[in-house]
Amino acid sequence: MERTRLLHECTVTKRTDFGHGYFELFLDAPELAAQMGAGQFVNIRVRDELFPLLRRPFSSFDISKDVRGRATGISLLGHIVGQGTRMLAHMEPGAKLSLNGPLGHPFEAPENPATRVIMVGGGIGLAPFLHLSRQWAKDRELVLLAGGRAQKDLAFMKRFSDAGAPILLATEDGSAGVKGRVTVLLDAELKALRGKPAVVLTCGPWAMMKAVAEMCIAASVPSFASLESVMACGYGVCNGCVAQVKADTPHGFRYAKTCVEGTVMDCATLVW
Ligand SMILES: Cc1cc2nc3c(=O)[nH]c(=O)nc-3n(C[C@H](O)[C@H](O)[C@H](O)COP(=O)(O)OP(=O)(O)OC[C@H]3O[C@@H](n4cnc5c(N)ncnc54)[C@H](O)[C@@H]3O)c2cc1C
Numbered sequence: 417m418e419r420t421r422l423l424h425e426c427t428v429t430k431r432t433d434f435g436h437g438y439f440e441l442f443l444d445a446p447e448l449a450a451q452m453g454a455g456q457f458v459n460i461r462v463r464d465e466l467f468p469l470l471r472r473p474f475s476s477f478d479i480s481k482d483v484r485g486r487a488t489g490i491s492l493l494g495h496i497v498g499q500g501t502r503m504l505a506h507m508e509p510g511a512k513l514s515l516n517g518p519l520g521h522p523f524e525a526p527e528n529p530a531t532r533v534i535m536v537g538g539g540i541g542l543a544p545f546l547h548l549s550r551q552w553a554k555d556r557e558l559v560l561l562a563g564g565r566a567q568k569d570l571a572f573m574k575r576f577s578d579a580g581a582p583i584l585l586a587t588e589d590g591s592a593g594v595k596g597r598v599t600v601l602l603d604a605e606l607k608a609l610r611g612k613p614a615v616v617l618t619c620g621p622w623a624m625m626k627a628v629a630e631m632c633i634a635a636s637v638p639s640f641a642s643l644e645s646v647m648a649c650g651y652g653v654c655n656g657c658v659a660q661v662k663a664d665t666p667h668g669f670r671y672a673k674t675c676v677e678g679t680v681m682d683c684a685t686l687v688w
């Protein structure tokens with residue numbers, strides 16, 4: 417059986433800055449790009465020195481292709497929150513990065529092709545949905561509900577314009593799309609279903625995903641969340657990434673390593 421190579425040495429080919437700490441890094445990585453499914457992630461050694469010691473996990477944002485349609489690389493959507501992401505945000509073309517991946521499980525397409533796929537992303541949690549939209553847009557009915565605090569936090573949404581999914585925006589200050597949280601849009605979507613089969617896929621801040629899960633459970637619509645737990649190894653060794661899932665134990669739950677059991681998890685099984 418052919419073994420998938422997990423360690424990839426990649427070269428930065430381009431960087432785009434969207435302002436306010438958001439950036440996209442394009443990497444030359446044909447082998448990784450050919451294997452990567454939407455919802456999977458890579459764990460990056462930011463530089464070949466003691467600090468930052470731990471790799472930093474990132475979803476695949478987009479897959480680059482050559483004129484023949486062959487995958488040539490992946491891109492990552494980043495937001496600066498600490499020193500690792502700050503270093504990535506300043507990488508210039510030619511810089512080398514060591515990536516572990518693909519890690520975790522990708523989003524699974526619903527068996528019934530008539531199922532409406534409602535993607536709900538908040539802020540940087542929108543990253544996996546560009547890759548997913550490109551993968552599924554041809555044969556699935558998709559809609560992307562995108563939430564952020566303000567328009568400046570969604571400047572990267574212009575990258576979704578050719579992804580094949582209709583997009584609805586919600587911002588808390590009303591500077592783009594509907595004023596309010598993204599759950600306002602989800603509420604309308606769920607009400608409009610009127611019995612049509614649907615699945616909700618979500619990624620973003622925990623509080624947003626919790627609200628999404630509760631709404632979907634109440635509406636009896638299956639939902640899956642891509643959990644961005646704080647991670648270290650990324651492949652099941654360190655126990656750094658656990659989440660509580662319902663189980664027949666004295667406490668009513670067990671701990672799941674989200675890097676290997678997820679990161680995409682059934683919302684109905686999680687203890688929110
Ligand atoms: C599966 C997965 C996919 C991710 N995809 C993306 C992505 O596509 N784009 C993106 O910008 N970010 C993504 N993240 C979050 C990203 O990994 C963290 O923001 C990054 O590791 C922070 O590193 P730092 O050195 O800049 O910050 P640190 O200085 O290490 O930390 C700064 C802050 O970030 C928080 N943080 C640290 N590590 C993580 C972590 N692993 N997950 C969540 N928060 C963390 C800390 O609690 C702290 O508040 C993802 C996380 C996971 C687990």
Ligand code: FES
Binds near residue numbers: 653654658674
């Ligand atoms: S990140 Fe180490 S076990 Fe999940």
